[in-house]
Amino acid sequence: MSGIVGYGSYIPKYRIKPDEIARVWGEDAENIRNGIFVLSKSVPSPDEDVITISVEAARSAVKRAKIKSSDIGAIYIGSESHPYAVKPTATVVSAALGCDFPLFAADYEFACKAGTAAMQNVKAMVDSGVIKYGLAIGSDTSQGAPGDALEYTASAGGTAFIIGKERSIAEINGTLSVTSDTPDFWRREGQPYPSHGERFTGEPAYFRHTLTASRLMMEKMGTKPSDYNYAVFHQPNGKFPTRAAKTLGFTEAQYNDGLLTPYIGNTYSGAMMTGLSAILDKAKPGERILAVSFGSGAGSDAFDLTVTEEILKMDRHAAPTISDMLADVKWIDYAVYAKFKKKIVLGEDVE
Amino acid sequence: MGELSRIWRESEHRYRLMGNRCGNCNRVFFPIRAVCPHCHRESIGKMKPMELSGRGEIVSFTIVHDTPPSFVRQRPYALALIKLDEGPVLTGQIVDAENDSIEMGKRVRSVFRKIGEDGKSGIIQYGYKFVLE
Ligand SMILES: [Zn+2]
Numbered sequence: 001m002s003g004i005v006g007y008g009s010y011i012p013k014y015r016i017k018p019d020e021i022a023r024v025w026g027e028d029a030e031n032i033r034n035g036i037f038v039l040s041k042s043v044p045s046p047d048e049d050v051i052t053i054s055v056e057a058a059r060s061a062v063k064r065a066k067i068k069s070s071d072i073g074a075i076y077i078g079s080e081s082h083p084y085a086v087k088p089t090a091t092v093v094s095a096a097l098g099c100d101f102p103l104f105a106a107d108y109e110f111a112c113k114a115g116t117a118a119m120q121n122v123k124a125m126v127d128s129g130v131i132k133y134g135l136a137i138g139s140d141t142s143q144g145a146p147g148d149a150l151e152y153t154a155s156a157g158g159t160a161f162i163i164g165k166e167r168s169i170a171e172i173n174g175t176l177s178v179t180s181d182t183p184d185f186w187r188r189e190g191q192p193y194p195s196h197g198e199r200f201t202g203e204p205a206y207f208r209h210t211l212t213a214s215r216l217m218m219e220k221m222g223t224k225p226s227d228y229n230y231a232v233f234h235q236p237n238g239k240f241p242t243r244a245a246k247t248l249g250f251t252e253a254q255y256n257d258g259l260l261t262p263y264i265g266n267t268y269s270g271a272m273m274t275g276l277s278a279i280l281d282k283a284k285p286g287e288r289i290l291a292v293s294f295g296s297g298a299g300s301d302a303f304d305l306t307v308t309e310e311i312l313k314m315d316r317h318a319a320p321t322i323s324d325m326l327a328d329v330k331w332i333d334y335a336v337y338a339k340f341k342k343k344i345v346l347g348e349d350v351e
Numbered sequence: 352m353g354e355l356s357r358i359w360r361e362s363e364h365r366y367r368l369m370g371n372r373c374g375n376c377n378r379v380f381f382p383i384r385a386v387c388p389h390c391h392r393e394s395i396g397k398m399k400p401m402e403l404s405g406r407g408e409i410v411s412f413t414i415v416h417d418t419p420p421s422f423v424r425q426r427p428y429a430l431a432l433i434k435l436d437e438g439p440v441l442t443g444q445i446v447d448a449e450n451d452s453i454e455m456g457k458r459v460r461s462v463f464r465k466i467g468e469d470g471k472s473g474i475i476q477y478g479y480k481f482v483l484e
Contacts, residue, residue, distance in 0.1 A: 013447045045446060046424040047465040051477060055463040083475055092477060096366040096463055098402070330447065339424050351420050 002126040003168030003305065004161050005133065006065025009277040010056035011157040011264055011325040014043040016337045018152045024334045025147050032152055037238025041155035041265025043332060044141045046340050048156065049083045053270075054139045055096040057160040060319030061135070062097065065162045069097040072162070073131030074104035076121055078114025078269045079158075080187070081141045082107055093137070104131065111185065112234055113295030114138065115159070115269040120175050120301060122163045133164040140268035145193035146343055153237050155265025159273035169311040170280065170289070173304040174221055178213045185296035202240070205298045210234065210244045213300035214292050221304045225249040229287040232258030232275035234294035236266045257282065258291075263326055278322035283307040354469075358476055365478035368403040368461060370439060379403070381439035405461025405479065407435035414450050421467040429453050433481060444480045458484040 017040050022029035033039065044053070054077055062069060075090045082089045090105035104125070108114040115138015122134030139158025144150030163172075184205035187194040210233055218224060225231070231250045233241040238261050245255040258275030260267075267274055272293040279289055289305040338344050361382075363369050370381035374397030375390040381403060387394035412431035415422070422428060429445040431453070445453055446464060459481040466476040 045464075047446065047480070049465060049475075051475075052463050052465060055477075059463075092366075095362060096477070098367055342424075346423060351423050 001171055001173075002123055002163055002165045003171035003308070004280070005164040005166065005168050006061040006063075006067065006162035007159065007169075007277050007280050008057045008060025008062075008064060008319050009157065009159040009270075009274050009322060009325070010053045010060070011267070011274070011322075012042045012044045012048055012053070013328060013330050014045060014332050014340065015040045015264075015329045016043055016332055016334070020334050020337075021152055035239075036152060037242070037262055038153050038265055039262050040329075041153060042157055042267070043337055043340055044156040046342075049141055050077075050079045050081050050139045050158070051083050051089050051092045053141070053156065053158040054089055054093050054137045054160065057137060057139065057158045058093055058097055058135060061160040061162050063318045064314055064316065065133075067133060067162065070100045071133050072097065072099050072103070072135050074122055074125055074134035075099065075137070076106055076108055076118035076134070077137040077139065078108040078110065078116070078118045079139050080109060080111055080114065080268060081143070085189075089139075104134075110299060111295035111297050112140075112236070112266075112268045112271060113293040113299055113301050115273050116293040116301040116303070117177075119161055119163065119273075119303070120177070123172055123175065126163050126165060133162055136161050136163060138269035138271075138273040140270055142266065142268045143193055143341065146338075148193070150194070150196070153261070153266040155267050157264060157267035157274055158270040159277045161273065167310050167313075168308060169314055170283070170305045170307050173306055174217065175301065175303045176213065176216055176220060177299055177301045178209055178216070179299040180209070182296075182298040184298055205296060206234070206236065206240050206294055207244060207247075209298050209300035210292055210294050211247060213302040214244070214248050214290065217290065217292070217302035217304055223288075223304070225254070227288060228254060228290045230257055230279045230283070230289045231255050232272055232279060232289065232291045234272045234292065234300075235259060235261035235275065236271070238262040260322065260326075274322065280307075280311070281316060281321045281323065283311060285309045285311060355474060358474060362477075365466070365476075366463070368405055368479055370401050370403050370437070371398045372401045373397060374399055379437040379439055381435070381441055401437075403435055403437050403439070405435070405481075406484075407433045407459060409445075409453065409455055409457050409459060410434045410440065411455065412445065412453055419467075431459075431481065433459055446480050446482060448483050452483065460484050
């Protein structure tokens, strides 16, 4: 069996409030805040992208795992905002970490669940003895079209997990996936902003996949909601994961610690993984976690984890915790946000 | 292609702050030196690669208002001389800070950021910048 031996997250420092976005587009801020339950979202600086976020998260994971970068045998990175269309994010991350030349690596794509697909793949490689340790990252700097509802939530951040057999702080007891062809959200090649099929977003997409994967996971493990100390789900806004949790029979005490979207927005591929990272920041030996991602298109990956005694030996403050990153913020207005996110296009002789 | 080759050659020390240490006098260099300028011939074969911690303090800084094109969205930005704990002094941008909070003697640590990009279709350069601790 294998599990998480190191974890690290990165959330950019800049934040914008939905009130500020609503002010510009003439919408009712309170309505929006209550409708999606997002109080602020993270914004990447102009010099941050999926590669820099992945490197920061991965370096934190390596620090906590206390392993050598040369022990990492595979790097898989899930995102829908890789900086290059052709040239893998994983190549730059491996160089920035100082990994060895013999290395399995690729970038993954499956909307917001590409990072958890990477976790499953790395776990399979560890379990089969192909590699000793593998790095799985989910990271995004997602874009919502100006004026679109997604603009209130689309944010930036990422999380890296090192998976291995030795000294795991959280054993992965099992994992499974569900997949279907659902037109809820997509982006065509070359288009800067995604499109969404409004009537598919909720029930047929997010809820059907998330709830089914959660139920199948509990069925497979022979567990029920009360067996878990924590439950964390994909969180495109603050409302969906809360409703999914309640529908399944989880209480606020179980889902609160992993619910970060109200403070940082939807980090897409980073969302569920960063929620899990926040749980690992405080988890104690013996505690059990249900973690379920969702990716549009659509599919869900479910994980059942048990925290081990090893977590007491880890210096969790060797890298910034999620609460550190929630506390250290810089507020910006819509004009700065538009400049940072390149929603303002400069002349060719200026930039 | 000359520029691309230079970027590629320098990527290891820009990505990971790879310097080297003289095995004779223990001085640390960044960027790396083929021979120690103090020990000369004594250092031949004794220069060892070393990843620097990225921690240090600001010894001098300036606020740049007249920026190159790739820094327009970060204007005005702070450029500092930083003395790393291992000894070497290097130049780096200070990010995520109010420019009036930057002072000589303040502690910094390195972060991995985008340094620039060659237009909309060219290569993206990455490397070290610094944040206040
Ligand atoms: Zn010397």
